[in-house]
Amino acid sequence: MKAASLRARVRAEMTEEIKTVAKRHLAEEGANLSLRAVARDIGMASSAVYRYFASRDELLTALIIDAYDSLGAAAESAAAGGDAFARRWIDTGHAVREWALARPHEWALIYGSPVPGYAAPRDTVTSAIRVILALGGIVAEAHAAGALPDGEPLAEPLAPEARSVADVLAPGLPPQVAFRALGGWLQLCGAISAELFGQLQNTVEARREFLEFQMRGTLAWIGLEVTP
Amino acid sequence: MKAASLRARVRAEMTEEIKTVAKRHLAEEGANLSLRAVARDIGMASSAVYRYFASRDELLTALIIDAYDSLGAAAESAAAGGDAFARRWIDTGHAVREWALARPHEWALIYGSPVPGYAAPRDTVTSAIRVILALGGIVAEAHAAGALPDGEPLAEPLAPEARSVADVLAPGLPPQVAFRALGGWLQLCGAISAELFGQLQNTVEARREFLEFQMRGTLAWIGLEVTP
C-alpha cells in the first residue's frame, strides 16, 4: 500500500512533467503541439507518452482543463478582494489579462480559434465556467446588497435563457442582470483577445489603460457604480 | 497586346481558382491549409502552384486580404443605410456576424489565434481597417450631426493615442468618442468570436438577439440613442 502509492506518486509526477513540457512547447512553438517533440524534450521514447495519455487529444484536453483552472483560480482570487464591487470587477479583469499575457498560447488554446480536429469533451465545463462564476458572483453580491438597479426585463426569446444563466450565478438574480454580466465577460474576453491576437498593433500601446477604459463602459452598462 | 492580355487573363483566372479552392479547404478542413491538397483538388501538380504563389505564406496572405476585403465590403454596404445612426450600427453588426457565420474559418483566419509561423505583412492593413472605418464613420457622422455627446475627455496616456485614431476616422472627432467606437468594434468582434468559437454552447441559443442585446449596451456607452 505504501509501495503502491509510491508508484502512483511517481506516475503523477511524470504526468505533470509531460504537461509542463507540453505547455512550454505550446508557448514556444505555437498551437501545433507535437507529442513526439514533447517526448524528445523529456528524453523518452515517443511511445512512452502513451502510458500517460491515450492520445494527443487527451493530452490537449488535460492542458485545456489545466489552463481553465489556472485562469479560474487567478480570477477567483482577484475577485475576492474586499473593495467596492466595481473595483473588484476591474481588478479581476486586469488579473485575467495578466494571466493571458503571461501565457498567450494557453489563452489561445481556450479562447482562440478551435484546434482543427479537436472537440472538447464535456468534463471541461466545470473548469471553463470558473471565471464567469467569479465575475457573476461580484455582480450577484452587488445586487444582493442593493447596489445594482434591476434594469429593463428582457423580451422573448432571451428571457428564459437568461433565467437559466441567472440560476447558475445566484438564486434571485434578475435574468437581465445575469445576461449583462455574461456580456461583460465576453467583452473582457474579446478585448484581451484583441490585444493578444494583434488587433491593437500600431494603434493602441497603453493596453492596460485601454482595457480599463473599456471595462468602465461595461460596468456602467451593468449598472455598477465606478468611483474614478 | 491583345494576346498578352489573354495570357494575363488566364493567369488571373487560375489565381482566382487556387484561392477559391483554398477557401473551400479552409472551410472544410479547418486552419491547416495544405498547398498539396489544394493542388490535388484542382488537378494540377503541387509544384505548379508555385507559378502563382511563391510560398504557402503568400497564399495565406492573399486569402487574408480577400477575407478582410469581403468582410469590409459587407460592413460598408450595411453601414451605408439611410436609417438612424444606431440602427445603422446594429445592422452593420448583424451583417458582420452573418458574414462570419457563413465563413467561420475565414473569420478565424483574420480574428482568431494567429497562424503558427505566419506573420501578416504590412499590406494587409488597408483591407483590415475597413470595418472599423465603416463603424467609425457612422459614429463620426452622428457626431457631426450633433447627435452624440462629447463625453469626458481622456486622461494620459490614452489621450494622444485616441487622438490618432480620431484623425483616421474623421477630422474633428473627439478622441474619447473615437476610442469608444474602437472599443465598440472590439466588443462586437469579441461577441462574434465567442459565438463562433463555442463559448455560448449550451448557454445562449438566441444568438442574434443576444448580440443585439450587447450592441445596445455598446451604443448606450458610445452615446448613440437607440430607438426600441
Place this chain on the structure above:
DNA sequence: TGTACATCAGTGAACGCGCGTTCACTGATGTAC
C-alpha cells in the same frame, strides 16, 4: 507572312522532414501465498 527565339505554365520525381500510433519486447516494481 514566316521564322527564330524568349517567355511562361505545368509536370513528375525527388529531398528531407515530421507526425501519431502500434507492437513485440525487456526489465523493474509490486503482490499473494
Place this chain on the structure above:
DNA sequence: TGTACATCAGTGAACGCGCGTTCACTGATGTAC
C-alpha cells in the same frame, strides 16, 4: 522471509502518412524581325 506471478514503465523499430519546396524538363504561347 522467500518465491512465483502479475503489473506496469519504458524501448526502439516500424507503418503509413502528408507536408513544403526544388529542379530539370517539356511543350505551348507570345514577340521581334
